[in-house]
Amino acid sequence: MSLTDAQRAEIAAHASETTPTRRPTVPSLEAMLYAPQNVLDHGFIRVIDYMGDDSAIVQAARVSYGRGTRKVSEDAGLIRYLMRHRHSSPFEMCEIKFHVKLPIFIARQWIRHRMASVNEYSARYSILDSEFYLPAPEHMAAQSEVNRQGRGSVLNGDDAAEVLNLLRQDAMQTYSHYETMLDAENGYGLARELARINLTLNTYTQWYWKVDLHNLMHFLALRLDPHAQYEIRAYAEEMLKVLHAWVPQTAKAFEEYRRGAVTFSASMIKVLRRMLAGEVVEVADSGLSRREWDEMMAVLREQS
Amino acid sequence: MSLTDAQRAEIAAHASETTPTRRPTVPSLEAMLYAPQNVLDHGFIRVIDYMGDDSAIVQAARVSYGRGTRKVSEDAGLIRYLMRHRHSSPFEMCEIKFHVKLPIFIARQWIRHRMASVNEYSARYSILDSEFYLPAPEHMAAQSEVNRQGRGSVLNGDDAAEVLNLLRQDAMQTYSHYETMLDAENGYGLARELARINLTLNTYTQWYWKVDLHNLMHFLALRLDPHAQYEIRAYAEEMLKVLHAWVPQTAKAFEEYRRGAVTFSASMIKVLRRMLAGEVVEVADSGLSRREWDEMMAVLREQS
Amino acid sequence: MSLTDAQRAEIAAHASETTPTRRPTVPSLEAMLYAPQNVLDHGFIRVIDYMGDDSAIVQAARVSYGRGTRKVSEDAGLIRYLMRHRHSSPFEMCEIKFHVKLPIFIARQWIRHRMASVNEYSARYSILDSEFYLPAPEHMAAQSEVNRQGRGSVLNGDDAAEVLNLLRQDAMQTYSHYETMLDAENGYGLARELARINLTLNTYTQWYWKVDLHNLMHFLALRLDPHAQYEIRAYAEEMLKVLHAWVPQTAKAFEEYRRGAVTFSASMIKVLRRMLAGEVVEVADSGLSRREWDEMMAVLREQS
Amino acid sequence: MSLTDAQRAEIAAHASETTPTRRPTVPSLEAMLYAPQNVLDHGFIRVIDYMGDDSAIVQAARVSYGRGTRKVSEDAGLIRYLMRHRHSSPFEMCEIKFHVKLPIFIARQWIRHRMASVNEYSARYSILDSEFYLPAPEHMAAQSEVNRQGRGSVLNGDDAAEVLNLLRQDAMQTYSHYETMLDAENGYGLARELARINLTLNTYTQWYWKVDLHNLMHFLALRLDPHAQYEIRAYAEEMLKVLHAWVPQTAKAFEEYRRGAVTFSASMIKVLRRMLAGEVVEVADSGLSRREWDEMMAVLREQS
Known part of the structure; x- marks a missing residue:
């Protein structure tokens, strides 16, 4: 990540002020506030603001007059209940705002999440920096042979280096031409909104992104x-x-009921019942496709 | 508004705590936090939490690293610019959460605003209080004769009193039967989700409502x-x-460019140009319908 | 359901016209178009319009130039894949519009689904009919003792009849007073937007509701x-x-991967693995709460 | 626009089928269905499907049982009324679906409209064609000197040609390297999701885009x-x-009340009243900024 001194100073000035508030405050998040967390070679996320905490979820679910908290254990239980039964509206009651620096091809995936607010740095209005994403050698992978939209094995060192060279040279050349097109004195003075179309998709952009919990x-x-x-997983x-x-508390419930959870289809549930009754079920008489069968068996066999 | 002592105590306990935060804080809003502001006979709004301030809008619009503030006057100018040109995304960067107590017929209008988050007190799960909205005599108005969905002149005192009696008696009777239906010992022990269907539309409900700026x-x-x-205007x-x-700053710009602004249609703009050129325009050759003409003249003649 | 003769004639006139179209058409849905399907005592749903079919989903998923169809079996496979992996965007490419008549207390639950379009019959502008929902005796149930927001056993016949009487009398009385309040000649001529607040929550309303698949x-x-x-389940x-x-095809995939599917939490998956390895797991050492354990066992034991 | 023969055949096959429907049908739109309308050098839009027509708006606004039509003139009047008063929900009752081919930098602006559904051609899954946008000489403009995000005068012929050369060469080179990275036999077999990051922002993509009226x-x-x-204006x-x-009817009302309409701020309305009263108002005592004053005067003086 490459911040200028001016940017570091702006962040530091912002982070140093403290004021008293009657709102719910989360000390462990306050400690992270404003500081950029590096992602990829030049990207970052940093938390700019937040609203609410675990007990705000409880308070909203109960439509209560006070803080909502009875005991921490009761609150945790309610949060687990809400997560398990997909009662999503109380989780909408907390909000967080990030400043994110990310390559354009990732921004294009990210923006598909419509239930969020975005302000992106405008390349019609301003000039983009010369920063582009170059994958580390260990992420330079071949096309997967089993998954049409995934990666397979890592390229060998020479191939990775050569691909890296192509990416770097093309990004540098297109950026250099971008500058020439923009330059009103020694170049062409082209409109910014046009010149930017010469940049490659690994160019970094940045935005403010606000979303509810x-x-x-x-x-x-x-x-x-x-x-x-x-x-995007890295972010x-x-x-x-x-x-x-x-x-x-919410994060724990998320790991338990969302991230670590597995959904079995109606047919899979039938297979499961037969297996638990001691029957040896084969894929051929399971009612599942080969791919579904493999996925199910992978879940059931995995070591935890 | 009728809060129980327990509710007042909950609110007071909540409001008394102060913690330091590095987030933007708005002292004039902090002073209002948690306190119910009365609306209608038993309703209220109270601010539960908020995120951001005027300068957070500026910061997001600029995608800046620091607080965004250069000078107050520059910030105000940018906010006016954003409002005038309907650049709405920076205003989405601030968020506020209310606790609202309101009659059900108003809740039904309010909920039509979909871009917000809601947690309503559940009458499937809990029992509603015996509180219902009764209009003050000065709001007890006859059907408008010119506007099919509005009010005309205020009812005379006797009529108003008689209508009030009907409203009060029906609300009390249906509530009393609601209690009888619910009462498992001396009544019928009916499920709450069914008993509530006997209540009238002026019964009060309450919810947490969160929305961006x-x-x-x-x-x-x-x-x-x-x-x-x-x-609903009262709220x-x-x-x-x-x-x-x-x-x-945003509120001032809102009054100037939204609330106090008037939109003229393409035909109205033509009429305006003719009038400013000194022509005496009549409705018949204005290209406007009678109603549009009247609306336009009302705007142009109004004393400010 | 109670339609007037004029309404039946309107529907019949609408349904009788046929025009040729180059759009995808679904004969089995065309056959249902416009006809009200009864729900509850006076409610209905009727399909007013639709856009797209199973192959429109496939076409969008492939961003193809033609109809998208290769073979029916390939299309079905892709639809199953999309449903299973929660790729929701191709399903957004189909749209349907209903006309629904429903009691207000159900309308209040229904409207919580924000990702839809609604036009409701306006009781500020028009007068509501004298129609209110009265539960059939077999649905007149006591409050559940295990579930705070559900129903338990059905009321005995006498109790059900008495509750029904209360509901009917209160609905009729409040409606009669609503008419008196509205009546400009022999009553009070009260504004419609005010008079309606005297109605009970089981009064029927109606709306147009449009939603994507x-x-x-x-x-x-x-x-x-x-x-x-x-x-609401009845609707x-x-x-x-x-x-x-x-x-x-989509409906089948919905039954398999959504309606008939079960999500197991991370801890439940661990329990499953132990059970399949032959271990006898008890609730006490399962890592699950009593309630989660019971829910899991109910799924695993259920006869299909 | 460059369609392959196979694509043209797919479109033709799709367009040739006609089936009877009881749904509202719009002959003038049926005539356009499926046919690509060229935009820019390689882009297009084509209408894939639609739902509803002018009278569907009227029908929804009236929550009527039949087609909604009384007389065409009454329908038109209601549509104008709805547009003028920003009653937006009846317009949500119509829906349209486009297939669009567009450069990525335009896709990035377009996607900011969140209230729509999108399926984009996946460059993780498939290989993008070698098609990139090159501005026509008359659109090759210098940066505006008055508007930080706009275009000024057109570049002279030589400059335009040189810029075009840079754009073309860079697009061709980066695409050629994209192919080399992808090529598993003579190149590097890099994963598609990585190779695409080398492409420039003027590369064409395509998507299905569905939106309500x-x-x-x-x-x-x-x-x-x-x-x-x-x-994007061209689209x-x-x-x-x-x-x-x-x-x-809706399109006419849109031109009158939206596209051709002008909103005056509260201060502008005051100025207008003074002008109509015969006063000569100067910018200095108008209460408007110089920029607002100029905008207002431009509207009032413009020849229609």
Whole structure:
């Protein structure tokens, strides 16, 4: 991550002020506030603001007049209940705002989550920095042979280096031409909104992104999944840490009932009943496709 | 408004705690936090939590690293610009949460605003209090003769008193039967989710309602309008005071560019140009319907 | 259900016209178009319009230039895949519009589904009919003793009859007073928007409701659940039939992967693995709460 | 626009089938169905499906049992009324689905409209074609000197040609390297989800985009605006023609009350009243900023 000194100073000035508030406050999240957490080679997430905590969920679910808290154990129980039964509205009562720096191809996946608010740095209005994402060698992987939208084995060192070279050279050349197009004195003075179309999809952009807790967990459930593209998973992993710092009871319930949970189809439930009754079930008479069977067996055999 | 002592104590306990935060804080809104503001005969709104302030809008619009503030005057200018050009996304970056007590027929209008989060007190799970809205005599009005969905002149004193009696008696009787249906010992022990269907639409309910600043202003623009039903306008008026306490620059821009603004149709603009050129335009050759003409003239003649 | 002759004539006139279209058409749904399907004592749903079919989902998922269909079996396989992996966006590509007549207390639950469009009959503008929901004796149930928001055993015949009397009398009396309040000649001429507040929550209203297929299935998954209130389940059951007529492949996948599916928490998966390894697991060392344990065992033992 | 023969055949096959339907049908839109309308150098929009027509709006607004139509003139009057008073919900009752081919930098603006459904061609799953947007010389403009996010005068011919060369060469080179990275035999066999990050932002993508009529008009109001980037305006212009073919009464009302309408702020209204009273108002005592004053005067003086 490459922040200028001016940016570091802005962040430091922002972070140093403290004022008293009567709102719910979460010390472990306050400690993280404003500080960029590195993601990928030049990206980051940083928490800019938040509203609510675990007990705000309880308070809303009970439509209560006070803080909602009876005992910590009762609150935790209610949160687990709400998560388990997918009562999502109380989780909408907490809100968080991030500043995120991310490559454009990841921004294009991220923005598909519509239940959030976004302000993106405008390349019609301003000039983008010369920063682009280059995968680390261990993430430079071949096309998967079993999954049409995934990665297979890692490229060998020479191939990885050569691909990296192509990516770096093309990004640098297109950026250099972008500058030439923009330059009114020694170049062409082209409109910013046009010049930017020459940039590659690994160019970094940044935005403010605000989301409620329910939709944040929906984002995390999808983007922490092993089938999500590695680069967006890297952001989700960092945001999961924020979740644990912010709403620890909710985060635990999320791990138990969402992230670690598995949904079995109607046919899988029938297979399960037969297996538990001692029957040896084969894929051929299971009513499942080969792929579903394999997925189910993988879940049942996995070591925890 | 009728809060029990226990409720008052809960609120007081909640309001008395102060903790330091590094988040933006708005002292004038902090002073209002948790305290119920009376609306109608038994209703209230109270602010439970908030996120962001005027400068958070500026910060998001600029995607800046620090607080966003340069000078107060520059921030105000940017906020006016954003409001004028309907750049709504930076206003989505602030959030507020209310606890509202309101009659069911108003809740039914309110919930039509979909871009908000709601947790309502559940009459399947709990028993509603015996509280129902009775209009004050000065709001007891006849059907409008010009507007099919509005009110005309106020009823005379005797009529108002008689209507009030009908409303009160029916609400009391249906509530009393609700209690009988529910009572497992001396009544019928009917399920709560069924018994409640006997209650009248002026029965009070309550909910937590969370909304971003953009959608709050959209709610206010519609519900402060003279054509909105008086009872929901009463809530909107109280929330407008909150808006001014919370984000004073935004509230001023809202009054200027939204609430006090008027939209002229393409044909109205043509009429305006002719009038400014000194022509005496008549409705017959204006290209406007009688109703549009009247509305336009009302705007142009109104004393400010 | 009580339609006037004029309403029946309107529906018949609407249904009799046929025009050629190049759009995808579903004969089994065309056959149901416009005809009211009775729900509860006076309610109905009727399909007013629709857009898309099973192959429109496939076409969108493939972003293809033609109809999307290769073979029916391939299409069905892709639909199952999309449903299983919760790829919801292709299901958003189909749309359906209903006209629904329903009691107000059900309308209040229904409207919580925000991702839909609604036009409700306005009681500010028009006068509501004298129609109110009265539960059939077999649905007149006592409060559940185990579930704070559910029903237990059915009331005995005498009690049911007495409750029914209370409901009927109160609804008739409040409606009669509503008429008196409205009547400008022999009553008070009160504004419609005020008079309606005297009506009970079982009064029928009606609306046009438009939703995409993804959100329709979300509605159905929640409202077909045994924990949903019986009266809204009755509507969902009728709409499930529409789903099967409209998009049969999707409806099958919905039954398999959503309605008939069960989600096991991380701890439940661990218990399952131990059970399949032959271990006798007891609730005490399962890591589950008593309630979770009971729910899990109920799923595993249920006869299919 | 460059369609393959196979694609043309798919479209033709799709367009040739006709079936009878009892749904509302719009002949002028049926005539356009499926046929691509060219936009920019390789892009297009084509209408894939639609639901509803002008009278469906009227029917929903009246919650009527039949087609809603009384007389065409009454329907038109109601539609104008709804548009003028921003009663948006009846317009949500119509829906349309487009297949759009567009450059990625435009897709990034377009996707900001969240109230729509999207299925995009996946570059994780498939390989993108070698098609990229190159502006025509007359759209190759310099950065505006008055508007930080707009275009000024057109580049001279030589400069335009040189910029075009840079854009073309960079797009071709990055695409060629994309192919090399993907090629498992003679290149590196890199995963598709990684190789695509080397492409430039003017590369074409495509998607299915479905939206209701209210949100379509919101999109058009913003994207037909002279301040919108030319390239997205080109799409909006083509979609405006579709609007007129589909819902002619609504389209007329849209031109009158939205596109051709102007909103004056509270201060502008005061100025207007003084001007109409014969006063000569100067910017200095108008209460308006210089920029607001200029905008207002431009509206009032413009020849229609």
